[in-house]
Amino acid sequence: MSDRDKLPIEIAFLVLYGIDRAILRRAAASAEDTDVSADRALLAEGATSAQHFYELLAHHLGVAYMHKPLPISGDQHLDNAMRVEMVRLSPNPQGLDYVLAPRGAGLALVLGRLAQGRWRDHERMAITSPQRLAALIRLHHRRAIVTAASHGLPDWNETLSARAGWSGHQRLSASILGCAMMVGTWFWPEATLAALCLLFSLLFLAMVYVRLLATMWSFGTISDPRPRRPDNSLPIYTIVVPLYREARVVPDLVAALRRLDYPAARLDIKMVVETSDRDTIDALQIEHLPDRFEILIAPAGVPQTKPRALNVALQFTRGSFLVVYDAEDRPQPDQLRKAVDRFERSGDDLACVQARLAIDNSADSWITRVFTLEYAALFDVINPGLARLGLPIALGGTSNHFRVNALCRVNGWDAWNVTEDIDLGIRLARFGYLVDVLQSSTLEEAPYRLKAWLGQRCRWQKGWMVTLQTHSRNPARLFADLGLAGGSAIFAILCGTIVSSLLGPVFVAGVLLQATFGPLLSPHTSADWAWTFLSALLIVSGIASVVLPIAVGIKRRRLFDTAIYVAMLPPYLLLLSYATWQALFEMMGRPHVWTKTEHGLAKNRVRPT
Incomplete structure (x- = not known):
């Protein structure tokens, strides 16, 4: 034969x-x-x-x-x-x-x-x-593809999409609050100012104690590694990589995806590219990609955002599970196997597992070093703690692994939200699904130039505002969906993050003025003592909520050589406040505009071994 x-x-x-x-x-x-x-x-x-x-x-x-x-x-x-x-x-x-x-x-x-x-x-x-x-x-x-990608979610349930903007009830509530503040400021300025300070302080303290509670609950045992599954028992896994003006990083991206320890015939890799992005399309074609890769050209449409591209890919996925990677990502090779094992050891209510993101160009500038500490606090401490508490998690924009049927049930991503990850994490929770963290890391590139960092952070902060706008349209329904603890945590995280970023420098300036020229350090009246106590509480708990998660993250990531850059947090947070005010103005006029972050510019990325 x-x-x-x-x-x-x-x-x-x-x-x-x-x-x-x-x-x-x-x-x-x-x-x-x-x-x-x-x-x-x-x-x-x-x-x-x-x-x-x-x-x-x-x-x-x-x-x-x-x-x-x-x-x-x-x-x-x-x-x-x-x-x-x-x-x-x-x-x-x-x-x-x-x-x-x-x-x-x-x-x-x-x-x-x-x-x-x-x-x-x-x-x-x-x-x-x-x-x-x-x-x-x-x-x-x-x-039909464009319509489904851009309007699938809002046409299905408009209240869950950012496309609808402010609802009538929100506009009415904002008008009443604004009028009340104007009247109060005119007739009772001191009482009105005190009431506003108390309100914003409570929002800030709520966020602070959610962070501290998550930090405490992040300590726990790590599950033992399980035996390696045979290749013929692994499901088809879809990888979606949305690309826009990313020709520079295509070779490194393809190399990272080739390193994944998963049977090639069971991979379904979608490289989603915009019709107008000829440079990235050409860079992908030069790579002579094997059959497990597919260059998926998203038809032109609005809004031109990452979540719209993801929705295009979702319509053609072949896998039972799906992961989103960004162009500059370097996931650990065994990440997909770990995700499959995690899903199959859990019930069908586990819809998503978030891998831990880490920065690999930390040495580029002081901004990237503080960014590294920030990521260690969020992905190695805060998110694991929230997951153990059973509270909703603000997903990262990459390395989130989904059950495809759960993703389809909540109608994918909101194309009109510029932080589609945070919104989706909340929406999954509202539909009764769980989100957890994965004991696997993905290395990312952080912007080291101030202009690029400000643009990225402005988009993120605007997205937090858009997400708050979307999920506060019907607060009673939100609490019915999430329960008292979940709804309170979402409001605390969203409102507290926005308020603290906007008003943090104002508060610090006020404290310094009161300490220098006012009665803060030598209170006499009951009002003085109350202001002194509140200021001390805000300062001590606020610092603790920032520094403690970073300290734990430093230990877990072994970032001891970067620890000294905790001293750069004050200017970093001041820049964050500037980006948040810029985001607020963009929110008023350009809520759905996506600010692109350029990749492939890092000077000192750590090469994978």
Whole structure:
């Protein structure tokens, strides 16, 4: 029996076209190990390109290969475009009736009929690759794709989307509050000022004690590593990487994704690129990506945001689980395996696990060093503590792993929110889902230039404001969804973060003035004593809520050489206040505008080993 006869029928015909038998045997062995078809294993490993494979298949079957898009009939559904293997064509100059992209069992069936002499090509058909066929279907349905990506969530439930802006009740409440403040300031200025100070102090203290409580609850045992799962038991995993003006980092990104310890044939990697971003598209094509990668060009539409791109990809995902990575990310190679293990040891109510983000260009500037400390506090201390408390988590914009069915149930991301991650974490909680943290890290690049940092932080702060606006439209419903503890924690985190960023410098300046020229350090009246006590409480607890999580994060990340940069927190927080005021003004006029952060500019990124 010849080598060709021993090979799976899906790839055996390639021997006739000079493909090395050793390559085909390796693909057959990989297919058996991972329980996929031999053609998928061959193409996923990049042994040959999909275009070359299907060109040879077309030649072998004696039919044409479709290089360019052709019009398809109107009865082709958009659902599961990557699973479709044949579509009917509309009348076209080539006179073709069908285009076929067979895979797995379908490919074996076609080749089996050819071997038995039962293949008939009397129906005028062409062969193409699955990627080209899916792109053809998407082109035919581009209007529906754009509508679903931009308006799927608000059309389903407008109150859960930032598209709606301020509700009538919110406008009325803001008007009444504004009038009350004006009247109070005019007639009772001291009492009004005292009431406002008390209100803002309570919001700040609520955030402070949520952070301190999360820090205390972040201490716990780490689960023991479990035995490595066999490759054939792993589910298909979709990786979505939204890209915009990222040509500079494409080689490093592709290298990082290639390092992932997961069977290639069970990966579904979507590189989502905007139609106008020719440089990034060209950079991806230069990489000659294997079949597990798909360049998914998002049709033009508004708003042009990262969550809209994610929603485009969600419509074509093949995996049971999905993770979002940014262009500059370097996830630990075993992260997907850990996520699968975490999901499958939990109930279906666990919708998302957030990997821990860390900065790998800390040495670039003092800003990146403080940024590193900030990330260590948030992802290694605060988020794990909130998860252990069962409270909603403000997700990071990357390395969040989802159950696809849960993600679809809450209608994906809000295309109109510039911090789609925070919003989605809250929305999942409102639908009864849990979010947890994952004992795995992803390295990221932090902006080291002040202008870039301010632009990024302005977008983040604006997103917090937009998220607060969205989820406060109906406070009673929010508390009904999340319970008293969850609703209170969300309001404390959102309101406290915004208020402290806006008014923190004002408070510090007021304390200094009162200490220098007022009775703060030598109180006489009851009002003086109350102000002194409140100021001391705010200062001590505020410092503790910032420094303690950072101290724990330093220990857990072993960032001892960076610890001295805690001294740079005052100017860092002052810059944060400036970015927050800028975000407030943007919120009024440009709430949905996305400020792009440039990547690939770092000077001292730590190279992965």
